[in-house]
Amino acid sequence: MGSFSFKLPDLGEGIVESEIVEWYVKTGDVVEEDQHIADVMTDKAVVEVTAPVSGIVTAIACEAGEMLAVGKELIRFDTEACGSGTSSHASASDAQDQNNSVSQPKPADITPKGERTSNSPNKETVDQSPPVACSASPSREAPLPVSNGVSGTVLASPSVRQRARDEQVNLADVPGSGPAGRISHKDLDDFIASGGVLASPAGLRSRRNGQTDVKIKGLRRVIAQKMLQTKRNIPHYSYVEEVDVTALEELRQHLNANRESHQPKLTLLPFIMQALVKALPKFPHCNAHYDDETSILTQFEAVHMGIATMTNAGLMVPVIKHSESLDLWQSASEVSRVSEAARNNTAKADELSGSSITITSLGALGGIVSTPIINAPETAIIGINKLQERPVVKDGAIVIRKMMNLSASFDHRIVDGYDGAQLIQALKRLLENPGAIFV
CATH class of the missing domain: 3.30.559.10 (Chloramphenicol acetyltransferase-like domain)
Known part of the structure; x- marks a missing residue:
């Protein structure tokens, strides 16, 4: 397999790392040369990065919203799968992989997409080794669902739990009327009788238990960092x-x-x-x-x-x-x-x-x-x-x-x-x- 490793290029302005704002391809996708594959943020601009070769994406450096150091591998392609039209690129890739040099983009590879107002924060990056490693902190598991007004384990007796399993009811969906949201047999009966629609405990309005985690990235991350620095440093x-x-x-x-x-x-x-x-x-x-x-x-x-x-x-x-x-x-x-x-x-x-x-x-x-x-x-x-x-x-x-x-x-x-x-x-x-x- 002819492998082409495309390193994150030096996008100018003296930056040492950039945030990957958005990916437009994923592992397994077939891409053409000059196809728009990602948006990368510098200190003041979002830059469009295009594919330097045609091929199949075999590895992507990190998720959108994470930081990557200049010179680290951004994306890897299998170039042989797309025919001989990319042989010149493949040979260039072989030489590149041997000396582990930084891939410099062609002028057509990078197109300014928009400008920004603030400086990006400085963060440490983690050395990468194949297949590809990211510079961001490890992802954490999703939190336990919030139910019955209490985060974590649903409160219910063993008999209620057994009935819920028999009826194929997710107790996390059932509002409990007992102390700390404890679910009783009557709560389960009311839930089943309503056709699985959340029933409100007597005298109370229906509860809202949803939550959404939003990763702060791109311009919003830069704004947040600059506001923090400004408010902290200026009296x-x-x-x-x-x-x-x-x-x-x-x-x-x-x-x-x-x-x-x-x-x-x-x-x-x-x-x-x-x-x-x-x-x-x-x-x-x-x-x-x-x-x-x-x-x-x-x-x-x-x-x-x-x-x-x-x-x-x-x-x-x-x-x-x-x-x-x-x-x-x-x-x-x-x-x-x-x-x-x-x-x-x-x-x-x-x-x-x-x-x-x-x-x-x-x-x-x-x-x-x-x-x-x-x-x-x-x-x-x-x-x-x-x-x-x-x-x-x-x-x-x-x-x-x-x-x-x-x-x-x-x-x-x-x-x-x-x-x-x-x-x-x-x-x-x-x-x-x-x-x-x-x-």
């Missing part, structure tokens, strides 16, 4: 202030009613971007990156605005570079473009990295107050809460105004409480007097 503090956006809303509605056909519809976000760009020069340490290993704070003149965006895969932060150079309409167009690219998984690597400050908003779901987590290595993040009409006191009278809270978080190692409050107050003044944004 956050949050500052919340309410903003009267009545005048801003009137301006926004006026501009939307009179916009040109080629101009995008304006939301509040482009106005907030414009106000933040105007306020940040006085607070350069809030438009910055802090490297805690070198203790260097890098302050940026340019404002590279991160826009937190919810996608089907999880939270991503596309970046609008040089927001200070954009007008209101251009800001709105860029928000729409980069957010859509993130949701469609078509954003480029450059559009998913390099932000200097981030804005996050849940729109109508924004709540009254939030405590956003900083997008490390940045030093500040601005959260936008929902806009709603509220009674407020203005000039000694109670009036209805359109109010919205800003919830900001800062890195307390760099931004003192006074400075963070000053930035949000400057932002508030601009938003409450929107004409000042454009002067």
Whole structure:
């Protein structure tokens, strides 16, 4: 049998291991050269890996969601079973197996599938030996089913158990009315009389006993790891202030009613971007990156605005570079473009990295107050809460105004409480007097 061993290639970015996100083949499958066989995740992208040869899959390294070191065997093929068309590959494989070198992919073997926002965690990998070994921890047996409100063994007398065996009834399906969910003869009778439908104990609603174990992998695993590292390493503090956006809303509605056909519809976000760009020069340490290993704070003149965006895969932060150079309409167009690219998984690597400050908003779901987590290595993040009409006191009278809270978080190692409050107050003044944004 001609065996071709395909090693996990170096996918760039200096990574030493990758997560196998998804397999599209299994042992025994016949594959053609250049067929899509797996998705592999780097620090910022899911990469499509294609078959370097035609053949039958004889071994797969590990399950989806597990980590594999670069240079370890990813998949093995029997190439002789598919004819002589793969003989050149087979001979290359023989030489490869002799020197145990790392298989480098052809340019066509790897295709970027989508970009990501966070760094992958570092994990130790286990040496592999034929057939193939994985780097993840051993799988565990499934837990005992939960039944009758108690996990583990079903509580019932020997006579009830014997009756259940005779009637071919699974006691785990029978709700018990006794102490700790103990099943009585009457419970078994009621269950059988109902045709095997779960019967509720007297006076109680039916119980839900199902449970589902979901392996956290891919982008969700990367997000979880980065959030843990960020929250653990950065001493956050949050500052919340309410903003009267009545005048801003009137301006926004006026501009939307009179916009040109080629101009995008304006939301509040482009106005907030414009106000933040105007306020940040006085607070350069809030438009910055802090490297805690070198203790260097890098302050940026340019404002590279991160826009937190919810996608089907999880939270991503596309970046609008040089927001200070954009007008209101251009800001709105860029928000729409980069957010859509993130949701469609078509954003480029450059559009998913390099932000200097981030804005996050849940729109109508924004709540009254939030405590956003900083997008490390940045030093500040601005959260936008929902806009709603509220009674407020203005000039000694109670009036209805359109109010919205800003919830900001800062890195307390760099931004003192006074400075963070000053930035949000400057932002508030601009938003409450929107004409000042454009002067």
